[in-house]
Structure formats: structure tokens, C-alpha cells
Amino acid sequence: MKKLVSLCIIMVTILANLTAKDRTKSPIQVKIFDNTPLLFNPTEYPDGVTQKESLIYLGNGRIALKKINIPKFKKYTEVEINVTLVSNGDAWDKSGSIFVIPKDSKINMLGIADNSAAYPQLDSTKYEQLAGIVQGKDYKPTIELIRFMTPFGVGHFSRNNDSVSTKRRPVFIDGWAENVSWKQDITDLLPLLEGEALIGVFIDTWTKEGYKIDVKLTFTESALSGDKKPKLHVEPLVNTNFYLGQKHPDIFSRKDLEIPFNIPRNAKNVRLKYIATGHGGHSGGDEFRPQKNILKIDGNEVLNFTPWRTDCASFRRFNPTSGVWLQKRPMAYIGENGKRAEKEIEEPLASSDLSRSNWCPGSDVPPVEVDLNNISTGDHTFTISIPESHSINDNKLNHWLVSAYLIWEE
Numbered sequence: 001m002k003k004l005v006s007l008c009i010i011m012v013t014i015l016a017n018l019t020a021k022d023r024t025k026s027p028i029q030v031k032i033f034d035n036t037p038l039l040f041n042p043t044e045y046p047d048g049v050t051q052k053e054s055l056i057y058l059g060n061g062r063i064a065l066k067k068i069n070i071p072k073f074k075k076y077t078e079v080e081i082n083v084t085l086v087s088n089g090d091a092w093d094k095s096g097s098i099f100v101i102p103k104d105s106k107i108n109m110l111g112i113a114d115n116s117a118a119y120p121q122l123d124s125t126k127y128e129q130l131a132g133i134v135q136g137k138d139y140k141p142t143i144e145l146i147r148f149m150t151p152f153g154v155g156h157f158s159r160n161n162d163s164v165s166t167k168r169r170p171v172f173i174d175g176w177a178e179n180v181s182w183k184q185d186i187t188d189l190l191p192l193l194e195g196e197a198l199i200g201v202f203i204d205t206w207t208k209e210g211y212k213i214d215v216k217l218t219f220t221e222s223a224l225s226g227d228k229k230p231k232l233h234v235e236p237l238v239n240t241n242f243y244l245g246q247k248h249p250d251i252f253s254r255k256d257l258e259i260p261f262n263i264p265r266n267a268k269n270v271r272l273k274y275i276a277t278g279h280g281g282h283s284g285g286d287e288f289r290p291q292k293n294i295l296k297i298d299g300n301e302v303l304n305f306t307p308w309r310t311d312c313a314s315f316r317r318f319n320p321t322s323g324v325w326l327q328k329r330p331m332a333y334i335g336e337n338g339k340r341a342e343k344e345i346e347e348p349l350a351s352s353d354l355s356r357s358n359w360c361p362g363s364d365v366p367p368v369e370v371d372l373n374n375i376s377t378g379d380h381t382f383t384i385s386i387p388e389s390h391s392i393n394d395n396k397l398n399h400w401l402v403s404a405y406l407i408w409e410e
Helices: 002-017 109-113 187-193 312-318
Strands: 028-038 050-052 055-058 063-070 077-087 095-101 143-149 180-185 195-203 211-221 232-239 257-263 268-279 293-297 300-305 324-334 340-350 368-371 378-385 399-409
Touching: 028 063, 028 195, 055 109, 063 109, 063 211, 077 095, 077 143, 077 187, 095 187, 143 180, 143 187, 143 232, 143 268, 143 399, 187 195, 187 232, 195 211, 232 257, 232 378, 257 399, 268 293, 300 368, 378 399
Parallel strands: none
Antiparallel strands: 028 211, 050 055, 055 063, 063 195, 077 180, 077 211, 095 143, 095 195, 232 399, 257 378, 268 368, 268 399, 293 300, 293 378, 324 340
16 A cells, blocks of 8 residues: 555656646647738639639638648647737728638538528528528538737838828837737637638728738647547537628627527536627727626526726737827826926827727637536527617617637537
């Protein structure tokens, strides 16, 4: 018995002294997009499918797709996505999404683009005219690897002598950023990436200049013999991003969104992941009003939160072309001879500084996770409610981009 205890102590000591390098194999890095342009140019990227070397372009250049082939890992493997973006001349903030098309979805946006397929018919009383946002016959919605928001003009307008941005730089910024980058852990989505996968990126730009983007995946497999890889399943529930042939989703201003789903008998450790951003850039739009998002399973509330960011001023260096206003206010300061004084000043306030519905110009949008470990097997209903949202009215494009998926172990 003493020998067994001693052996256990030795093993624990060995494991404790292993470095991260000892525990993992050399990472595998896969460059998916490399300085890839995303833009709107119907002349160069006509309706349908445009092939450019290893890339497939849809939506007149606003969507780029690439097929990758990743080996199937035997041990626990972590996955990280890294994204770097610059403006190629678009001065505005735009929504962006990097996604994977489910392998078992016979209908996908490639077929939609070349008119060989159509989104499944849906119950218009439940989903109005929002085609392709939920599962249907032979169709599953895309799953987001990362949601992001472009900043105003980063990179292209970042020169210190730029005629547009040079006089907009506040004193607390020593220079505009040359690019913006994000990274997220997407280990849960490994089952969608192993083998052959179709990865896409979408930016809601309407300019011929658009943006350029780099996207890289890093796979780090454990080197420990007993570090087994869990058998995960990812089940898409909803995605209201209007990628191709779809509409701005203002449905939440009129009704809740209800999505049926099934939990199989062998599922365990079930989790829900939810991504949400509010949009509508006018005064009082859904972009600029805090609103509750209420998530329910079978009518029982599982999450009630207000997706709202108040730290957007910290992204100022990524936003050289953001509009700037001057606001007057009394300012206390240190005057001559170190004496405290006060006077009225005009202070710059940039559009990119303003708080927003779960995003800032230049931010990514991590998913919120909800533990559903006690959910029973069988049929269920997932409900999303945003009761204070506004409808679209002329050019006031209020809408919410939401996506959700389930993860469980089999």
C-alpha cells in the first residue's frame, strides 16, 4: 500500500512539473484567409458564384468561402481563431461574421447563390419572411465561429498626415492603430472543423473598397496519452445574420422567436451558446438603447440579460474616421502655480465612443454560455424574446443579429 501511495505521489509530481510545451504537441496553424478583400463590386463579382484561386466569392464580393481539410485529432485538442482586419477604403463600421457551413446541410449558400437550391419553406406565422434562419428540410443554418464589428477606417486612414483623420485624433491617442485583431477560443466547435469543412467570412460592406482580412486557426493537441478527446456534437438552432438573399431581422419587435429542437437519449452536459448584437444607427435605434434579451426553454427562463457595452471609448485608436462632435462642459484642471481652477471647455465626443447593444466599433462579440445540464431528452422549444426592440421604419433599420447553437457530449 505504501509503495502504491509513493508511486501516485511520484506521478502527480511528474505531471505537476510538466510545462505547457510538455503537455501539448506542436500546434497546427491553418491560414484560411490571407489579406483577403471583402467588398461590394457587382462588376468584378457578379451575382452567383465567383471563383478566385482557392476562394469562392458570393454576394458581389461581400462573402468569401474556402474549403479546408483538417486531420481528425485523437486526443483533447484546443482550437483558437485569430482575425486581423484593415479597412481598404471603407470608412464606416460594419457587422462581420466568420462561420462554418454544417457538413450535413445539403442546402447551403453556394446552392442559393447559383440558383440550384432555395431556402426551405417556412411557417410565415412563426418566422415571417426570414428564410434560412432556422433548420428546415435538408438545411441547417450556418454556425458562427466569431462575430465582430469593423471599426471606422482602421489602417487605411491611420496615417498621421491623413487628410480625413489627422485632425480628429484626440490628445490621449498617440497614434491611430494600423489594424484591429481579435482571438477567441472555439474548442467546442472542433467537430465542425475536422475533415473537410467550408469556412466563410461575411462583412456587410457596400463600398467597392471594403476591407481586407486575415483569419487563422490554431489547433493544439494534447501530448498526454490519457487525455482523451470528448465526443462533442454541435447543433445549430438559429442564425439571423442576413448573409445571402435574406432580410434584416426586426421580427423581435413583433413577436418572440420560437425554435423547436430535440435532445437525444445519449446527450450529456448540454450547453447553449448565444450571440446577440442590436443594430439601427439612428438616434434611439436598437443600436443605442439597452434592451433585455430573454431566453427560455419550454417556457422556463434560462437567461435574462441586457447585452450592452459601456467601454466603447477604449476602442478610440481603432476608429480614425469616426464622426466627432464637440460638447461643452465645466472642467476642473491644474492651473498656474499648481492651483486648482475650473472653466468651460469644448471636448470631442466620437461616435465610436458611444455605448452600444453588445458591441463597439472594433470589438468582437463572444458568445454567452448557458448550462442546460439538467435538460431532459426529447422535444423542446427554445424562445428568444427582445420585447423592447423596434421595427424597421423606412431608413431606420432596427434589427437584432442573433445566433445560437447547442453543444453536448455523446
